[in-house]
Each structure stands twice: as C-alpha cells, then as structure tokens.
Amino acid sequence: MIQLSLYKKLQANHGEMILDIDIQIQSGRLVAIYGESGAGKTSILRMLAGLFHPEKGKIIVNNQTWLDCSEAINLKPQKRKIGYVFQDLALFPNMSVRENLLFALDKGQKSDIVDELISIMELHKLETRSPDTLSGGQRQRVALARALVKQPDLLLLDEPLSAIDHQMRSKLQDYILEVHKKFQLTTILVSHDITEVFKLSDHIIVLENGRIQKQGSPSEVFSGKNMSGKFQFTGDILSIEKEEVVHIVSVLIGNNIVKVIVTEEEANDLSVGNKVIVASKAFNPIIRRIG
Numbered sequence: 027m028i029q030l031s032l033y034k035k036l037q038a039n040h041g042e043m044i045l046d047i048d049i050q051i052q053s054g055r056l057v058a059i060y061g062e063s064g065a066g067k068t069s070i071l072r073m074l075a076g077l078f079h080p081e082k083g084k085i086i087v088n089n090q091t092w093l094d095c096s097e098a099i100n101l102k103p104q105k106r107k108i109g110y111v112f113q114d115l116a117l118f119p120n121m122s123v124r125e126n127l128l129f130a131l132d133k134g135q136k137s138d139i140v141d142e143l144i145s146i147m148e149l150h151k152l153e154t155r156s157p158d159t160l161s162g163g164q165r166q167r168v169a170l171a172r173a174l175v176k177q178p179d180l181l182l183l184d185e186p187l188s189a190i191d192h193q194m195r196s197k198l199q200d201y202i203l204e205v206h207k208k209f210q211l212t213t214i215l216v217s218h219d220i221t222e223v224f225k226l227s228d229h230i231i232v233l234e235n236g237r238i239q240k241q242g243s244p245s246e247v248f249s250g251k252n253m254s255g256k257f258q259f260t261g262d263i264l265s266i267e268k269e270e271v272v273h274i275v276s277v278l279i280g281n282n283i284v285k286v287i288v289t290e291e292e293a294n295d296l297s298v299g300n301k302v303i304v305a306s307k308a309f310n311p312i313i314r315r316i317g
C-alpha cells in the first residue's frame with residue numbers, strides 16, 4: 027500500500043497554484059494520473075522519487091516512511107526503491123544495451139534478472155548494440171527494462187511513450203502490461219493519452235490545477251457513468267457519415283476500423299477526432315480464429 031499526502035505551492039503560468047493531494051494506492055495496481063499540462067502530474071512523481079520537496083506531506087510505501095515533513099524524515103532518492111522512466115531518459119551511450127542493464131544491478135544482486143528482462147522485453151537482438159544506434163521505441167524498451175532491474179517497490183512512468191509513433195506505442199504498451207502482470211509492481215503512469223490510460227490502468231486519478239478532480243475505474247472516469255459491458259474498447263473517430271436516417275461512425279481501435287451505427291441525436295454529440303468507448307453488453311461477442 028502506498029499512502030501519499032503532499033502539499034506544495036507551485037508557480038503556474040497563471041500565478042500561484044497549490045498542489046494538494048491525498049492518494050492511497052493498493053500494492054500491485056497500475057494507476058494513471060491524467061490531467062492537462064501544468065496540472066502537477068510530474069511534480070507528484072518527482073516528490074515520490076525524492077527529487078522535489080513538498081512543504082507539507084507524508085509518503086509511506088509498504089509501511090516504510092519515505093517522507094514525513096512533520097518528523098523531518100526524508101529518505102534520499104537512492105534509498106527509495108523506485109524505477110523511473112520518462113520521455114527523454116538517457117541511457118549510457120558508452121555502454122551496450124546489456125551493460126546498461128547490468129550497471130543498474132544493486133551490489134551483490136544476481137544478474138539473472140537482466141537475462142529475464144532481456145527475454146521478456148525481447149531485447150536479444152539489441153543487447154550488444156549501443157543506445158545511440160537504437161530507435162526511440164527501442165530505447166524506451168531498454169529504459170523500461172533498466173528501471174525494472176532493481177525490482178523497485180514503485181515504478182513511475184512519466185509520459186514514457188509520448189514521443190513514439192502510434193504503432194510502436196501500442197507495442198510498448200503491451201510490454202508494460204506484460205511486465206506489470208509478471209512482476210505485479212505498483213506502478214504510477216502519467217499520461218495525456220486517454221487511449222493509453224484506458225488500456226493500461228485499472229484506476230485513474232484526474233488532476234486539475236493541483237487537486238484531484240475525480241478518480242475511479244477508466245469507464246467511471248471517462249464515460250461519466252459506471253459503464254459496464256461484455257466488451258469495451260477505446261478508439262478515435264475517423265469519420266461520421268449520414269446514411270438515410272442513421273449515421274455511421276468509423277472508429278479506429280488499435281489497427282482496426284469498427285463501424286458503429288448511431289442516431290442523428292447521438293451523432294450530434296460526436297466529432298471526428300473524438301476519443302470514444304465502443305462497448306456492448308446486449309449480446310455475446312462472437313469469436314473466430316483468423317488466418
């Protein structure tokens with residue numbers, strides 16, 4: 027369990043902004059912090075990592091106090107068992123991919139975990155390469171593996187995939203899900219991307235001007251009501267076409283286009299580019315093998 031209460035005055039574009047949050051996260055969950063630019067998301071992660079200090083607050087991770095301002099407890103960043111991946115994370119350029127991972131091992135820690143991560147993250151073909159010769163997506167895959175070497179108590183992902191193209195991003199999201207399933211690490215993901223947040227997290231905290239505006243499951247948070255379905259996916263609207271009395275909405279879900287028929291009234295509420303949830307609970311989905 028992670029208990030977090032943080033208070034800090036920040037300098038926002040429009041003047042002073044108070045970051046004031048109280049969050050509890052159960053162990054093993056993947057929680058997303060979602061919010062507009064400047065809402066305070068990165069500040070929370072930096073405070074968790076010990077890189078930024080709140081004026082008031084407490085951070086307790088698995089019963090260990092990392093920070094308690096009233097007791098003057100403030101564990102150094104290197105004493106906090108954290109894996110941190112952000113957009114422009116630098117790998118050591120003078121070391122191969124494998125050496126970058128080995129370098130992250132704690133003193134006396136067995137190197138088996140490096141082999142395991144190379145296998146899970148499918149880095150075999152890249153392990154002797156220098157980071158400079160890798161694509162952005164490959165580098166982030168290595169960065170994620172490196173953050174996992176120490177088997178942290180808490181994994182922090184700050185927009186780790188935002189500079190990566192759509193197809194590679196989707197693959198990397200699968201890797202994140204895979205390692206999360208395998209290691210059950212408590213993970214906090216900061217992202218602007220609703221589809222990403224929906225796909226990866228089981229709980230979403232929406233931050234607005236330094237305060238929690240709402241939180242809950244992805245469907246509770248994004249559909250405004252508790253939407254349940256036999257299956258549901260998120261996607262982007264590509265087109266809305268009128269056909270006689272109905273409208274046909276084409277939605278891009280992953281790499282597939284799904285067409286959904288809606289009424290005129292429903293269509294009026296939708297625009298090309300909107301992120302949407304496509305769900306069904308009235309009938310059983312049909313499954314067929316492909317290829």
Ligand SMILES: Nc1ncnc2c1ncn2[C@@H]1O[C@H](COP(=O)(O)OP(=O)(O)OP(=O)(O)O)[C@@H](O)[C@H]1O
Binds near residue numbers: 070
């Ligand atoms: N050291 C600091 N002292 C005071 N204010 C700060 C400090 N660091 C950041 N801020 C301000 O706090 C606000 C929140 O910044 P933060 O980076 O946490 O937002 P964010 O939600 O992560 O935004 P983005 O999505 O653009 O990364 C910003 O207005 C920023 O200028």
